[in-house]
Amino acid sequence: MNKLNIEINENIHNKHIDESVAVDIKNLSFCYANNAEVKVLNNVNFNMRYGNVALLAGMSGQGKSTLFSVINGVIPNVTNGNISGDILVDGKSIIGKSIGDISRVVGSVLQNADSQIIQPIIADEIAFGCENIGMLPMTIEKKIIDSCNIMQLDRTHKTRTLSGGQKQRLITATTLAMGQKIIILDEPLANLDMAGSAMLMLSLRRLADKGYAVLVIEHRLDMVIEYVDTVWNIDGGNIDKVEDKSKYLENQSVEIEDIVTEKVSNDILFQLQEVSYNVRTKSILEDISFDICKGERVVIVGENGCGKTTLLKIISRLIKPTYGRIDQNINSKFGARKKGCKEWYKDVGVIYQNPNYQLFMPTVEQEILFNGYSLEYCQKIVDMFELGSLLHRHPQSLSEGQKRKVTIATVLAARPKVLLLDEPTVGQDYASLKLLINNLNQIHIEEQNTMITVTHDKRCVGAICDKAVKLRRGIIQEVGGKELTL
Amino acid sequence: MERFNTKNALYPLLGFVISIVTLVYGLIMARHDNIFYFYACVWVLFVAFGYIRSCLAVIPVALLMCLTFGGITYAISGNVENTVVALSRSIAIVLAFIPGLAVSSTLFIRNLQQFKVPKVIVLGMMVALNFFPILSKEIKQIKQAMRTRGVTTIANPKVFYRALLMPLMSRIVNISDTLALSVETRGFTTDKSSVTIYNPVKIDLRDVAFVIIFATLAVLTAVL
Numbered sequence: 001m002n003k004l005n006i007e008i009n010e011n012i013h014n015k016h017i018d019e020s021v022a023v024d025i026k027n028l029s030f031c032y033a034n035n036a037e038v039k040v041l042n043n044v045n046f047n048m049r050y051g052n053v054a055l056l057a058g059m060s061g062q063g064k065s066t067l068f069s070v071i072n073g074v075i076p077n078v079t080n081g082n083i084s085g086d087i088l089v090d091g092k093s094i095i096g097k098s099i100g101d102i103s104r105v106v107g108s109v110l111q112n113a114d115s116q117i118i119q120p121i122i123a124d125e126i127a128f129g130c131e132n133i134g135m136l137p138m139t140i141e142k143k144i145i146d147s148c149n150i151m152q153l154d155r156t157h158k159t160r161t162l163s164g165g166q167k168q169r170l171i172t173a174t175t176l177a178m179g180q181k182i183i184i185l186d187e188p189l190a191n192l193d194m195a196g197s198a199m200l201m202l203s204l205r206r207l208a209d210k211g212y213a214v215l216v217i218e219h220r221l222d223m224v225i226e227y228v229d230t231v232w233n234i235d236g237g238n239i240d241k242v243e244d245k246s247k248y249l250e251n252q253s254v255e256i257e258d259i260v261t262e263k264v265s266n267d268i269l270f271q272l273q274e275v276s277y278n279v280r281t282k283s284i285l286e287d288i289s290f291d292i293c294k295g296e297r298v299v300i301v302g303e304n305g306c307g308k309t310t311l312l313k314i315i316s317r318l319i320k321p322t323y324g325r326i327d328q329n330i331n332s333k334f335g336a337r338k339k340g341c342k343e344w345y346k347d348v349g350v351i352y353q354n355p356n357y358q359l360f361m362p363t364v365e366q367e368i369l370f371n372g373y374s375l376e377y378c379q380k381i382v383d384m385f386e387l388g389s390l391l392h393r394h395p396q397s398l399s400e401g402q403k404r405k406v407t408i409a410t411v412l413a414a415r416p417k418v419l420l421l422d423e424p425t426v427g428q429d430y431a432s433l434k435l436l437i438n439n440l441n442q443i444h445i446e447e448q449n450t451m452i453t454v455t456h457d458k459r460c461v462g463a464i465c466d467k468a469v470k471l472r473r474g475i476i477q478e479v480g481g482k483e484l485t486l
Numbered sequence: 487m488e489r490f491n492t493k494n495a496l497y498p499l500l501g502f503v504i505s506i507v508t509l510v511y512g513l514i515m516a517r518h519d520n521i522f523y524f525y526a527c528v529w530v531l532f533v534a535f536g537y538i539r540s541c542l543a544v545i546p547v548a549l550l551m552c553l554t555f556g557g558i559t560y561a562i563s564g565n566v567e568n569t570v571v572a573l574s575r576s577i578a579i580v581l582a583f584i585p586g587l588a589v590s591s592t593l594f595i596r597n598l599q600q601f602k603v604p605k606v607i608v609l610g611m612m613v614a615l616n617f618f619p620i621l622s623k624e625i626k627q628i629k630q631a632m633r634t635r636g637v638t639t640i641a642n643p644k645v646f647y648r649a650l651l652m653p654l655m656s657r658i659v660n661i662s663d664t665l666a667l668s669v670e671t672r673g674f675t676t677d678k679s680s681v682t683i684y685n686p687v688k689i690d691l692r693d694v695a696f697v698i699i700f701a702t703l704a705v706l707t708a709v710l
């Protein structure tokens with residue numbers, strides 16, 4: 001981390017940072033064209049200052065991304081709606097300006113880095129934005145070196161083989177290279193592990209210290225706590241500056257308590273024996289051996305790209321290990337190396353990292369009933385997850401956070417004996433996270449199910465953990481209890 | 487196609503032009519006595535210029551095409567001369583693919599930008615080149631997700647296609663939306679604002695040498 005070498009803007013003198021207003025939003029109201037009655041932003045006043053890192057936090061679906069789109073001009077250029085009020089960026093109103101023009105002043109890092117990469121090589125991807133704004137090739141070269149340093153990327157790497165966290169860093173690097181003084185980021189930590197998050201936040205902090213204005217929209221407040229100057233809370237279309245920052249952050253990032261007190265049985269459910277997985281010649285997992293007991297809650301932790309998701313997929317029989325075997329005691333008919341069949345997935349519920357893949361019915365109600373155990377049980381799950389008001393909505397029309405909740409509910413409604421969760425907390429605000437974790441634990445107590453979770457989320461990992469397995473570069477570093485998750 | 491990339495490919499547009507010239511020349515000269523020598527020399531030339539992988543890769547395709555078209559021609563006409571012409575044309579087509587296979591998409595796109603090809607077309611090509619690998623990855627993910635929801639067979643086609651197509655459509659729309667916004671917020675516009683090219687592709691001596699040798703071969707084939 002001490003290698004960080006940020007020299008992006010040579011013109012700023014550290015000692016005399018001018019904390020003037022970078023973005024000033026005055027009396028802004030906005031409603032989407034297809035839903036004119038609901039004001040997503042209601043008479044909002046908001047500002048960003050040079051030299052500051054600002055945080056915009058609040059529950060899912062309250063308008064955080066809407067404000068983001070207003071600042072970078074996506075609203076009203078791409079998304080239609082009624083907008084009123086004034087938006088001043090660097091002292092000039094941006095109303096009526098194109099996204100291309102605004103992008104020369106405001107650098108935005110959008111969500112879902114995965115779908116944004118267009119070039120095959122890292123250096124070219126970083127150069128793309130710089131070329132568009134007519135930067136000289138020599139300057140581009142320097143920017144590529146700088147931003148690769150900051151984001152710890154190898155400029156010669158192929159973009160297609162990067163892990164989720166690396167892609168996120170690459171997309172952030174492409175924006176940093178363009179050199180705008182105002183940078184806004186929409187959930188930049190979503191796919192980053194602890195080290196990656198700290199690195200990114202530290203880089204942003206240093207940019208701000210050099211005079212940049214930075215806005216981070218983020219749920220994972222615990223990760224951003226120490227790096228921000230101002231906090232804005234968004235609630236029901238209103239944005240307020242939070243005066244008592246530490247109290248607000250404390251309230252939102254307290255680790256969730258574990259409500260499960262029972263002891264785990266000693267009956268072994270899964271026995272992993274020297275499991276390895278290779279893709280061509282590259283080893284993803286090597287010699288993984290550990291046991292999972294019946295009714296145990298196992299958490300798999302480790303940095304980005306260490307093979308957590310692959311391990312979960314092997315346990316859930318979506319992919320077969322290259323070497324080794326996993327014995328299971330769910331039911332003898334499933335054998336040790338058979339492919340996962342329909343009956344298998346009735347007993348083994350799998351919750352995907354991206355909820356979009358698992359939702360396909362026309363309404364949330366049908367989605368939950370699709371594999372539901374019984375009508376009563378489905379109703380119970382709906383109540384637990386507070387999905388009553390969404391039952392008749394089309395699952396694909398929901399926000400990402402809501403979709404994830406629905407996927408978890410649909411899988412739980414089938415009453416599986418084993419539950420495998422891949423990053424179930426991404427995009428969940430604190431209240432939803434608390435609800436989710438408490439529900440998972442409540443169901444665990446009632447059903448005595450076995451839970452295997454992959455997560456980076458420090459706020460909840462301790463609450464769903466009896467045993468922790470720590471991976472590092474595809475091999476087990478340590479197996480232990482809750483203490484490993486700290 | 488990446489696996490066919492050579493480290494030292496020809497200038498991208500030149501590679502493209504050579505492809506077309508080889509094809510057209512081969513088709514026109516198909517009846518010429520020396521044409522097979524020409525093919526052999528061009529193939530060796532490609533190998534010498536580092537296209538060994540593509541050169542080897544096209545051999546089975548060439549055999550297959552020769553067998554098919556030669557076979558069909560002979561079966562229909564029963565004429566040996568016509569069959570030889572068909573073989574010759576098949577080889578010309580296959581040979582023309584060699585520089586095409588080895589062109590790096592990055593360099594080709596940069597090359598297009600240098601020649602002021604409209605940005606929308608260039609971006610379209612970039613996206614298209616990325617799209618197929620993304621699509622196949624998405625379908626793989628969706629198929630796994632379908633199994634986790636208990637949709638394992640096509641026995642219930644309505645549910646099967648729903649479970650396959652709904653997520654696929656939503657993902658494609660999602661990806662293209664994000665991509666469009668991302669390039670736009672990264673300063674990409676379709677108007678004629680000034681754009682620089684980082685690391686432009688340049689013609690070097692190898693390219694010139696290649697053209698001279700290639701042209702000499704073509705002339706010799708026709709004259710001798």
